[in-house]
Amino acid sequence: MTLLRVAWRAWRVFVHLLRGLATIVWLFPRLTPAQRDLRVQAWSAAMLLRLGVTLHVSGQPPAIGPMLLVCNHVSWLDIIVLHAAHHCRFVSKADVGRWPIVGRLATGAGTLYIERSSRRDAMRVVHDMVQALRDGDILMVFPEGTTGDGITLLPFHANLIQAAISAPAPVQPVALRYLDRHGHTSQAASYVGD
16 A cells, blocks of 8 residues: 555544534534434444555444343454444443443443453443343453454453343354454454554
């Protein structure tokens, strides 16, 4: 890819990030939750186009909640990919909420944050997840707790799954796999251990 094409793609991604931020700040307060969900899904699909990523979904995403989705975690790209398939609320490390632009986007999309080093905070987040599930939300967790290579699974940290037991709500597994243009598994998107 030529330098000019890379610069153009980077510019389009940056402008799209700013559009998302403006939407969350000025438009979201006037929208219903269902309208916000549709905006997040459309914004994510448009971001994938700008990044040159094609989404293929096998199976049917859940139409309505409550549901807890559990997924392998490969990359920062996972969140955009999963939102493009179907809006859901993520449970994320608290650091993400403090990141410039991205933190505001994640918070606007309904992300629940957890201080991973605090057991007390894990209990709080499970309580918040139970309430969200009882309200009919679809939640997404990455039980590996970090990113893997996209080929093998890391050990699961299952404490957040307690929310589905307590709510009660069904648990749906989701698998992410990134392919190159020839259909072979690709590790290009992976950020192992991030």
